[in-house]
Amino acid sequence: MQKMGNKSNIASALHIAVEETADVKGRFETGLQALRKADRYKIVVSDTRKLTGSVDIDSSTKDKYPEANRWDYAIEYGGETFFVEVHPGSTGEVKTVIAKLDWLKQWLKNAAPAIDALKSKNKSAYHWVYTKDSAILPNSKYAKMLSINGLGLPKKQLTL
Numbered sequence: 794m795q796k797m798g799n800k801s802n803i804a805s806a807l808h809i810a811v812e813e814t815a816d817v818k819g820r821f822e823t824g825l826q827a828l829r830k831a832d833r834y835k836i837v838v839s840d841t842r843k844l845t846g847s848v849d850i851d852s853s854t855k856d857k858y859p860e861a862n863r864w865d866y867a868i869e870y871g872g873e874t875f876f877v878e879v880h881p882g883s884t885g886e887v888k889t890v891i892a893k894l895d896w897l898k899q900w901l902k903n904a905a906p907a908i909d910a911l912k913s914k915n916k917s918a919y920h921w922v923y924t925k926d927s928a929i930l931p932n933s934k935y936a937k938m939l940s941i942n943g944l945g946l947p948k949k950q951l952t953l
Contacts, residue, residue: 805845807869810907817853832879837952845869864897870953873913882923882947923947
């Protein structure tokens with residue numbers, strides 16, 4: 794693989810896709826460095842060698858889409874990209890997180906097709922990791938709303 798920029802020693806598929814995407818160009822970071830410090834501990838990886846890098850989609854796109862419900866992160870692990878939203882896990886936030894997911898899907902389709910092509914096909918690509926606690930019960934109407942929109946229940950940590 795070729796060397797790319799000063800933030801990573803080896804180009805990954807996500808890194809290359811980020812460089813092809815105007816909204817996030819130059820924002821790829823190795824490992825979990827793109828995540829806010831408070832959010833990093835919420836991602837657990839079983840093999841650190843498979844963790845290539847991450848992008849803070851929210852911070853990278855807030856100037857262009859200031860009023861949008863923007864999604865937080867993309868993380869490349871094991872050759873696949875996962876999209877992670879770290880957000881309070883209350884029932885009152887379900888509609889907001891679904892709006893964020895809708896925004897992400899549209900953004901990937903229209904502004905970031907190279908990143909969209911990398912999303913995990915073997916596991917769920919979209920994950921809600923809650924801050925503090927989650928009050929969403931598995932058989933509730935909120936769980937059904939999430940499922941219909943392609944999200945599982947919020948989790949305390951995402952294990953990749």
